[in-house]
Amino acid sequence: MATNTQIPVEVPIEDQRAPVIEPGHTFSTIGEKVSNIVMKRPVSLGWVFGFLVMFSLTNMLLMAMGYLFLKGTGIWGITIPIGWGFAIINFVWWIGIGHAGTLISAILALLRQSWRNSINRFAEAMTLFAVACAGIFPLIHTGRPWLAYWMFPYPNSMNYWPQFRSPLIWDVFAVSTYGTISLVFWFVGLIPDLATMRDRAEKPAIRRIFGMLAMGWRGSARHWHRYETAYLLLAGLATPLVLSVHTVVSFDFAVSIVPGWHTTIFPPYFVAGAIYSGFAMVLCLAIPIRAVYSMEDFITMRHLENSGKVMLATGLIVAYGYGIEAFMGWYSGNTFDSFLLWNRLHGPYAPWYWSLLASNIFIPQLLWLKKFRTSTFWLWVISLIVLVGMWLERFIIIVVSLHRDFLNSAWGMYYPTKWDWMTYIGTIGMFLTLMWLFVRVLPMVSIAELRTLLPEAHVHEAEEVHK
């Protein structure tokens, strides 16, 4: 890789592609540019307005939850036979979105995809916030949320453990582990940047806060050495989690006997779907942020295009999943499975199934064309469509499978109520509130890692090798 001492590494090899960082930057310009967003940039009216909107949506979530605790899950549209509705749909959706961050940080780090450096921080933050949103739902969807802690194995006077055969218990472990590792990984990655912020801070109070968070980082070689080791180890730890979380989530369905849930393809298909929606969310947020905070130098078209490619690839895996489901419905000869297929295509929720196919399979095929891959507008629109599509996918899996299962006599329909919508939109509000705060409070791209992308960083390395 680093054989040429004269020329920066990436440029001549792949001159066709956009660079991962625009030319003209030095260590200090990067530090300045990123930290200035937090330190110097005045709070704009637009930011305040957006924050207020998102914050009021968050309060709507709290209100919806308050009423829920007061009355019970009956305020939602769920019923018998559709025992799970928006809550579980949203849970799976948010968890799926929460896959992109760790995938970008951990797997791409292990694969030495250095282009990830400029988007990983913010993807990780997004992951954390998405997992936080997801985590709300398993708790509040229970009939008696004040007893939901019974799902944790803890020593108790009842001398009774959770029932470990239930996938919901696996879920508890998978999601809580994932949340913890993501948080630690994110924080460890933040430490050098927090030190940079500390050093650049002008107000003593802010310096003090960043100073505490930086945990005494001085940037010594030993620090860097330990930091790199820890980061790599955490990346190694997080990597299997990316795959396991959604696999376990898919077990909630695959382990059951409900037609439409009981299929072996669910784990890979869920993981692919999760990454699909995760990258869609990354694009959905990166494109406007990059424009607003003039980060085009760091989040370049290269990043956007790569994300588009990942979406295209995972979208095709998801399409394969749909295909196999349909094929099995026909091939198995099982009357319940074949009816499920019929019901998806022709039943009362058929329009939603067709919209799902359009938004998850047909429309994203535009990404084959460079024109769409390199247009921020189209990328943004397509990623938004994919996000809706992935939400619909969970709706189809959960509601459409449940509403007409084995006994014709027990069929029903699901009609979400305003409380369902308020809770769902409320979590979007909460997610965006946290994002809003994040971009103003912490360096949204990793200064330290971005610096490694500069030619300077590589020259030293190259020279060393040459000696």
Added chain:
Amino acid sequence: MDENNKLQGGPDVCPGKRKQLDLQTVKEQIEETTGPEYWRSLEELAGSDEFREMMHREFPKGASEWLDAFSRRGFLKTMGASLALAGLTGCTKLPLTEIVPYVKQPENLIPGKPMYYATAFTLGGYASPILVESHMFRPTKIEGNPDHPASLGGTDVYAQASLLDLYDPDRAQNITYMGDVRSWTAFTEAVRGPMAAQKGIAGGGVRILTQTVSSPTLAGQIRDYLKANPQAKWHVYEPINRDNVNEGAKMAFGEVVETRYDLSKADVIVSLDADFLYAGFPGNTRYIRDFAAKRNPDAEMNRLYVVESTPSSTGMKADHRLSMIAWDIEKVAKSLAAALSIKVGDIGLRPEEFNFVGAVAADLVKHRGSSVLVAGDHQSPVVHALVHVMNDALGNVDKTVFYTDPVDANPVNRNQSLHELVEDIRGGKVDLLLILGGNPVYDAPAELEFASALKSNAIALKVYLGTHSNETAELCQWHVNEAHYLEAWSDARAYDGTVSIVQPLIDPLYGGKSVHEIIAILSGQTGVSGHDLVQGYWQKQHMGADFESFWRKALHDGWIADTALAPKRAKSELARLGLSEVGMLGTGVRPRDLFELNFRRDPSIYDGRFANNGWLQELPKPLTKLTWDNPVMIGPAMASRMKLNFKDVVELEFQGKKVKGPIWIQAGHPDNMVTVFLGYGRTRSGRAGTGAGHNVYPLRTSQAPWFASGVKLTPTGETYNLASTQGYQAMETPDGSERPLVMERDLEEYKKDPNFAKEGETPKELSLYPPVDYSKETYNWGMAIDLNACVGCNNCIVACQSENNIAVVGQEQTLKGRHMHWIRVDAYYQGPRENPKGHFQPVPCMQCENAPCELVCPVGATTHSSEGLNDMVYNRCIGTRYCSNNCPYKVRRFNFLLFQDWETPQYKMMRNPDVTIRSRGVMEKCTYCVQRINESKIDAERNDTVIEDGKLQTACQQSCPANAIVFGNINDPNSAVNKWKAQARNYSLLGELNTRPRTTYLAEVRNPNPELKTARSAG
């Protein structure tokens, strides 16, 4: 508050000396204030001694002194207040009152052990003999009296649900005069003067209006009064009456007779629009038992032909069903008579109808003496007369058909009787009108305009006796709150004439009075108790010496021996003459271009009297599975022709009167016919009944009490959601494939391949886990349900609701699919929508051996017991609903909201103390009545034995008049359940899922006539 307490003194205040407070006053005080003041005033209230005294009366005079049917909002407000009050008492010092246990325990009373008393429930004059379970003198459950020939353990839905009426918080709780509370003495005083005045004119201005009376005591009392006051008159009215039956009998025999059938000897049964397998038909409980017993395909199986208009559960059980408008059934009756060589007039029948009639006639002739024809109560007198003649010609009389004197003590024509009363009122001849029960303002024939007649000022004194302050009570000056039959003494006759003594199980909750006591007042007897009146009557009747032991035996057994009406040989003149005269009598030519309007009693709330009964309102009607509403029912052909769909609201116009209602398209409903159901649209019923459904009585006249041509249907463009508990009723899925849910074959096919139902069964070794070994256990529970016997009568649902304290959720929640019934009866249709086959399938929890629900519960709240039960641990449940999602039978029910009424004091008395009241957020389901299992086990263990097979019955099994459910110990090789499960017809529902259900089904077998090629023919 504490301050107040101090100020007002300690607990030693003598409550009796102070003014008594009641809920009514509290309610009024609360209603006067709003907002923060409201709460403050509550606290002030709580400080007062009167108030504390009221709170400490065991049952706050209950909810007692609610005068009027209050608004729902007002109710909630008051309930909210009592909630707050409950909190207040928690921090108020209790007065020092001594609690004394029984010094002398009442005889036989063991706390925790229920006692059973025999009594009888009466509907339309016919008594259903029942046993009432009583916990600490509170009736908690109603079951059939197993020793009584009219019950044999079964009951009907109305009898069982009448328990809820006893505890109905909306019951009238006072005697009122023009809405103001009065005492019983005040009432007797008020009546005395006018009665004395009437004496002078021999009671000329006195009119008594009752419902159907079969009570010998009451009839005796009224007759005695009429003897003393010969000018007084006794009128009888009930909207669901047997006028046509009686007119038909008069036509055939010249007198009113009671017709009774013995279906245990009937091999061929022909029903002409008679729904004799559903509650409301006199004797239905016994008929179901006898009918079902003859449905065993391994023995001599009976054959049922049904010719009917409005589809009924009887029709769905038929081996051959002919569907036609009600008018045309007379033609079938005539041609059937003709085919039996009885001379009748000329009839034009369509070819398929003709084939049908020919085959039926041949079958009947083949089974002379062992066949029976039954006509529906709403069919014309001509049909009834023809049926009598045909039964006679077939030699069925005294073999399968018996005639006795009428059970009805005063079998006058109801419509005519009410007509006469209204004429007298309008003519100013009525000074004193006593309406004893019923609700004629709501349900009298429309043309009488009974309400306006009743408003007449010419009537000096109007007295209404009734349990509820209903539409009629509103228009009477005096309303005496009637005692519920479980609170009062009376007697009544069952369909066979056997007299049951109706004995009270509890003192009247609100001091209600019985009809006997009112009549006693009329006759000038004051201070005579209902008990004395009833006992006095029987003392006079009893010829033998030892009255005391006679009386005790009658009370203990639930009936008086040898009171069944003896069969008599009713001589039919017409039978000898041939029927040409009757044949010519027909009702003329029906105009073909107009739709026929049919009135039917509602399967759940009857004529409207059960409108405020939540159990019955929420009881899915046998075919439509509708709750809380009555539809305008039409057939599929008419719907597609008129482009009408479910939810569409139509306007019915009949003889100038208009009524609006939502459409229900019923499979098997004849074309060109509309059926509407009575009993809904009550304006003063209570919190459950008021406003539910639409009232069709305004269309009903005494000329056309059951059906008539000439109704016009106009779509209004409005829509309305009907709450059905089963949205999809075909076994064929919309993609065209059919699911083997109810397995069914014809008798011939069954004989060839008895194991046909076992297609889906899986081998035992299919699970990864080793099978659990139950052989070491004493008990290993299992259930089997005979689909051939089940007639869809819904008894199991009400029995389960009562036994297991199941909540009523209301129309809105039912619309969302959140009804709570632990057992449901699925109704499926198969074949052409114009005339499909019907199937009923009761579905309780299957108690699967490989239960999918147990596997997925994260907290282990549903687990297997050592006796194979799939137990539900409410305390442990956190409500993820995963178990329900994974239950292929969808028998689990979730408390989405707080469905149970935890507040109403009356309901607290009613509940089964052996079953937990579930709170919100918890899953629940059928437990195989685990409380009964444990009770029996404890009893058996104490005696060092095991539970005897058949001694332990689940509530559904106990209530089933068809004996379609059997429950027991699979480990006992001789148990009935083992024998059933060993039958060839035994199969597991969705057996291919390898859930290994413990509840299995015996497949259905039909017995069609080989001569009739198509089992179903459309009319």
